[in-house]
Amino acid sequence: MNMISMPRHAAILLASAALPLYGQAAAAQTGGDAVAAADSEVLDTIVVTAMRRAENLEKIPVSITALTGGTIEKLNIETTEGLSQYTPSLHIYAEAVGSEKYTIRGIGRTSEDLSADPGVAIFLNEVYIPRQAAANLAFFDTERVEVLRGPQGSLYGKNATAGAINIITRQPTEQLSGYGEVAYGSFDRITTKGAISGPIVDGKAYARLAFLTDDRDGMYRNLTTGESANDINTRAVRGTLKITPTDRLTLSLIGDWAKSKQDGVLKSIISDVPGLRYVFFTNNPVTGAPRPGVTPPMQEEKLRTARSAINGRQGVETYGGAFNVTYEASGFDVVAITGVRAEKSYGLEDNGRAQEVTSYNETAQDTWSASQELRLVSSEPNEPGSANRFSWTLGVYAFHEEGSRTTDIYRNVAPFSGIATFTQRINTDALAAFAEAKYRILDNVSLTAGVRYTTEEKALDVTGIARRITGIPAGGPVSPFVNADYTASASKRWNRLTPRAVLDVSLGEGAMMYASVSKGFKSGGFQGQPPAPPLRDFSPEDVMNYELGFKGDLLDRRLQFSAAVFYSDYKNLQLQTFDINGAPTTASASARSKGIEFEITALLAKGFTVNAGASFIDPEYKDYIAQQPGFSDPAHTFDRSGERIGGVPRYNLSLRADYRHSLGDAGDLVFSASAVAVDKVVTEFNTLWANEYAKGDVRLSWESLDGGWIVSGWVKNVTNEMYYRGGGPVAKYDTDKIRLGLISDPRTFGVSVRRSF
Numbered sequence: 085m086n087m088i089s090m091p092r093h094a095a096i097l098l099a100s101a102a103l104p105l106y107g108q109a110a111a112a113q114t115g116g117d118a119v120a121a122a123d124s125e126v127l128d129t130i131v132v133t134a135m136r137r138a139e140n141l142e143k144i145p146v147s148i149t150a151l152t153g154g155t156i157e158k159l160n161i162e163t164t165e166g167l168s169q170y171t172p173s174l175h176i177y178a179e180a181v182g183s184e185k186y187t188i189r190g191i192g193r194t195s196e197d198l199s200a201d202p203g204v205a206i207f208l209n210e211v212y213i214p215r216q217a218a219a220n221l222a223f224f225d226t227e228r229v230e231v232l233r234g235p236q237g238s239l240y241g242k243n244a245t246a247g248a249i250n251i252i253t254r255q256p257t258e259q260l261s262g263y264g265e266v267a268y269g270s271f272d273r274i275t276t277k278g279a280i281s282g283p284i285v286d287g288k289a290y291a292r293l294a295f296l297t298d299d300r301d302g303m304y305r306n307l308t309t310g311e312s313a314n315d316i317n318t319r320a321v322r323g324t325l326k327i328t329p330t331d332r333l334t335l336s337l338i339g340d341w342a343k344s345k346q347d348g349v350l351k352s353i354i355s356d357v358p359g360l361r362y363v364f365f366t367n368n369p370v371t372g373a374p375r376p377g378v379t380p381p382m383q384e385e386k387l388r389t390a391r392s393a394i395n396g397r398q399g400v401e402t403y404g405g406a407f408n409v410t411y412e413a414s415g416f417d418v419v420a421i422t423g424v425r426a427e428k429s430y431g432l433e434d435n436g437r438a439q440e441v442t443s444y445n446e447t448a449q450d451t452w453s454a455s456q457e458l459r460l461v462s463s464e465p466n467e468p469g470s471a472n473r474f475s476w477t478l479g480v481y482a483f484h485e486e487g488s489r490t491t492d493i494y495r496n497v498a499p500f501s502g503i504a505t506f507t508q509r510i511n512t513d514a515l516a517a518f519a520e521a522k523y524r525i526l527d528n529v530s531l532t533a534g535v536r537y538t539t540e541e542k543a544l545d546v547t548g549i550a551r552r553i554t555g556i557p558a559g560g561p562v563s564p565f566v567n568a569d570y571t572a573s574a575s576k577r578w579n580r581l582t583p584r585a586v587l588d589v590s591l592g593e594g595a596m597m598y599a600s601v602s603k604g605f606k607s608g609g610f611q612g613q614p615p616a617p618p619l620r621d622f623s624p625e626d627v628m629n630y631e632l633g634f635k636g637d638l639l640d641r642r643l644q645f646s647a648a649v650f651y652s653d654y655k656n657l658q659l660q661t662f663d664i665n666g667a668p669t670t671a672s673a674s675a676r677s678k679g680i681e682f683e684i685t686a687l688l689a690k691g692f693t694v695n696a697g698a699s700f701i702d703p704e705y706k707d708y709i710a711q712q713p714g715f716s717d718p719a720h721t722f723d724r725s726g727e728r729i730g731g732v733p734r735y736n737l738s739l740r741a742d743y744r745h746s747l748g749d750a751g752d753l754v755f756s757a758s759a760v761a762v763d764k765v766v767t768e769f770n771t772l773w774a775n776e777y778a779k780g781d782v783r784l785s786w787e788s789l790d791g792g793w794i795v796s797g798w799v800k801n802v803t804n805e806m807y808y809r810g811g812g813p814v815a816k817y818d819t820d821k822i823r824l825g826l827i828s829d830p831r832t833f834g835v836s837v838r839r840s841f
Contacts (some may be wrong), residue, residue, distance in 0.1 A: 126641035127687050128152075133210075134230045134250060136239055136419075136477055137461055142637040145532070145588040145598035147233040147648040149174075149683060149697070153226045153254065158742070158756045158783060160800060162298070163220040164206070164249065169760040170738045171231050172681035172699035174247075175731075177774075177809055179826065181398045181429045184216045188233050188247035189652060190677040190703030190732040191627070195660040195670045198449070198489045198508040199544045199609035203625065203658075205236070205244035208251045209338050211406045211423030214243075214453050214485055218402035218427040219251070221342035224320055225279050225294035227252045233681070234629045234650060235604025237582025238534035241481060241516050245604040245627045245654075253338070256290035256326045257281045262841055269834030273300035273316070289327045296320040296342075303829065304350040307384070308391045308439045313348020332412040341403040349396030349433045351824045354808060355383040360822050362437055379439050387806070387827045392434040393441045400429040412463065419459040426452040437824075443495045451487025451510070466522055466530075468590045473524040477534075483514040506548030506570075508612045514540035520584070528590035535583045543575035544610045544619060574619040580605040580626070594637035602629050606658060611669050622670050623656045647682035659768070661711055673708030675729060677701065691744035698737045703729035710768050722769065731773065733763035749789060756783040771819045777807035777828070794838040804831040 130141040130150050141150050149171045151161075161167060164186075168176040175192075177185045186192045186204040205212060206219045213219050230250040232240075240248045260282035267275040279294035297319055302312035320342035327335040353362045361380035374380060381391050404425035411418040429449045436442030459479035466475035490507045520534030549569050582605055588598035606625035633648040654675040661671040681699035688694055708724045740758045747753060761778040783798040808825030 125687060125690050127637075127644055127685060127693070129641075130228070132228070132230050132250075133252070134232055136459060136479075140637075142594065142635050142644055142646070143467070143596065145586045145596070145600065145633065145635075147631065147633055147646070147650070147681065149231045149233075151229045153228060156223065156226055156229065159740070159758055160781065160783075160798065161223065163223055164216075165220065166223075167229065167231065167249075168736070169762070170697065170740070170758070172683060172697045172736060172738075173233050173679065173701060174231055175733060175736070175765075177731075178220065181217050181400050181431050184220070185731060186216060186246075187732055188231075189650065189679060189699075190701050190729050191246040191652070191654065191657070191675075197609060197612040197670060198451075198487060198510045199542055199612055200658065200670050201243045201607045201609065203243065203246040203606050205240055205242075205248040206251070207240075207248065208340075208404075208425075209253060209406045210250070210408065210421050210457075211404065211425060212453070212455055212483065213425055215425075215427045215429075215449075215451055215487075217400045217429050218342075218425065219249070221318065221320055221344055221400070221402055222251045222253075222340075224277055224296035225254050225292075225322060227254045233648070234600075234631060234652070235582075235602050235627050237580075237602060237604035238518055238520055238536045238584040239477070241518070241536055241582070242514060242538055242540065242580075243606050245606045245625055253322060253324070254279065254281075254292065254294070255336075256292040256324055258283060258290060260841075263838060265836055265838040267834055267836035269300075270832035271301045271303060273298075273832075273834065275299075275836075284325075288329065289325070291326070292324040294322045302348050303388055304348060305386075305389045306348065306350060306392060306395050307389050308393055309395050311348060311395045313350040313390075313395055315347055316344070317346070318342070318344040334408075334410045336408040336410075337405065338408075339403075339405040341401075343399070343401040345397070345399030347395070347397055349398050349431065350390040350392060351437075352387045352390065352808065352827050353381055353383045353437065353822065354387070354825050355822045357818075357821050358383075360818060362822060362824075363818070375442075377440065378436075378442055381437050381439070383822075390437065391439050392437055393439055394432065394434040394444050396431075396433045396444075398429075398431040398433070400427060402427040415463060417459075417461045417463050419457075419461060421455075421457045421459075423455045424452070425454075441494075441496065445494075446492040447489065449487065449489040451485060453483065453485040455481070455483045457481045466524060468524075468528050474521065476519070476521040478519050479517070481514075481516040481518070483512070485510065485512040502550055504548060504550040506546060506613075509545040511543040512540065512607075514538060514607075528592070530586075530588050532586040532588070533584070535581065537579070537581050538605070539577065539579045540607055541575065541577040542607065542609060543573070544612055545571075545573040546612050546619060547571045572619045574610050574621060576608065576610075576621050578608050578624050580624060591636075594641070596635050598631075598633050598635075600629075600631045600633075602631075603627065604629070609658075609670065613669055622658065622672055625658045625672075626655045628653045642687040644685040645682070647680070649680050650678065652677045657708075659708070661768070671708070671710070673724075674706040675704060675708070676706060677703035677729070679703075691746075693742045695740040696738065698735065700735050701732060702734070703732055705729060724768065727770070728766070730766050730768035730770075733765050733774075733776075735761075735763045737761040751786060751788045751793075754785040754787060756785070757781070769819060772823060774809060774825065775807050777805050779803065779805040779807075779828075792840055794840070795836070796838070797835045798833070800832045800834075801829060802831065806830075 131138050132141050132150050165176045165178050168174045173189045175187045192203045208222050232248045236244040236248045262280035264278035275298045277296045281292035283290050300316040302315035304313040322340040325337045361382045407422040409420040432446045434444050461477050462475045464472040466472050488509045493504045516538040518536035522532040524530045582603045584602040586600040590596050604627050608624040610619045610621050629652045631650040635646045656672045657675045659671045679701040683697040685695045705724045710722045710724045738760045743755045745753045759780040764776040765774040767773045780802045781800045785796040787794050807828045
């Protein structure tokens, strides 16, 4: 991989992550105080189900990060977007509902077409969530989150070319227990959450009910309308029922509902040249001259302000359920997972950004899906030292999705003059069969082989109507809005075989190495944006991944270390591009991604734990021709072959520390601090998308001796770092000097009180 230059703050963060770990290793060799103080403590063992069976995280030959519910709460991670700062190679940016961008190792999201699928598969309690807007609402009362890096084609199937994210919620307890928490913070943020759990019938039935509310004033101000914008209003509830009729049979029923809405959808105009104005839809695209009656906006003195004529709005509502059945037969378990998911989302955003109404898009989406999986999983242990040498998993899977997305487009500036409404309707059916087996060739050497066969059919219908606005002439090279009605439909079936092979070697003393080869695929689809017909299909995305990894649970379980080096080769990589009308479409390219990632957790002294993580990614196009929005001529066509894939930072570094100090009978003080450093992100056209930054958070908690009370105070973004989490260039003009972006939250404060029983 090419050498990557880092800014000074990132290098310091990486060095500081290594120093405590070096100190721990030195102490181990010299019998120093750090080890002596830690003699009575070890790092927790995290059990995950990433490979569809309960296993120790450090013994799985896969690159995986697992965050427990307690860690998620300490880090104040409220959505999936927050995961990316503490997970190597994961980058998530949620610009608006329905346009979430998830990438792992540089690969992920495509266009906003309803038939275009993500490359990162998200599962809630083992049920696939096809629409990623709904995943952001799952983060409450969480047991753990597992992030698997690299294609997971054999056990997870389609749309996991980049990786998979498993969200596992807390289960009912055998004894009556629960908690309630209220928090207050900057911008009048009030958050409440809690759960109650316990037996309904002793030894047979248990239940859990959890809830979340989250409200915050908007951080943006619309200087045209006087309204605030980008506030938070979230409500969520989840119920879980667990029944154990016999010692061998377990039934679990989980139902959840969540709703989040935001009044005002504003972004900042960010200019590298003072006084440079934003000209998209405010200057004539042919002549470049200002439009009569339109005031081109520019960067405001306060970046969290804007002058849009329309304040905008967006929201999402999701609900669903999972019915899981586990039966422990002789020598294997039978697992059946039935899932139903639904989501409704909407959005209205001003594209023109001017004080006058020039352009806006309004969307409404409604989808639902159902899935069924049946697995047979061997139950006998297959680890070094055990008598059994063979373990296996067999399964079948079925998936169905239906949905619609309606988009209203308004443009009142020539030649982009008109009103258009189009509706997409999707129908997807997929079937798969899979198998995976592990055989211990020698006591410390194992070979795992798996394969999955998937057949999938998609059907897309598009209907629409477009009308000119009376009195506004059309002209120039681009006339997307013609007086016409249109309808189009298409369907296609794809079949894929996705194998996986892993060779792992136990090195003793809790260490292991592995080498793996795996294939994944992402569903094909259709170009569903107007003008239509015809609908053009694009092929499924295929990837082969080669990986070498090392894991260790060392120094008597006081040091955990994992590292991986990978190379991924992509064929028909699906990318968002734009047609001549500026509408997002899907293009294909061949590409490769390579890099390294590592994580370290160390217990330096009794009650003092440090965790560090880092990834360095170098994704590159092998063959790709990009089209700048709004143009189709050779002058605005770019050969990106050999160039870096846009939308992904080169590095992502994180450092966390937790220290617990006993106050005797008065309880404990717990100090937590975290820091992250992220490289700049560029667009597909080598223009800046997000600046590099480093930020830190701190938290101080008092816990009563019995753990029943916790009082916490925290500061997020301690240094008040100003950065923008993502955005894009203005089409056609000064793309290297001006852009839109969502500005980061400033320094914020908060306190919370939690009561557990």
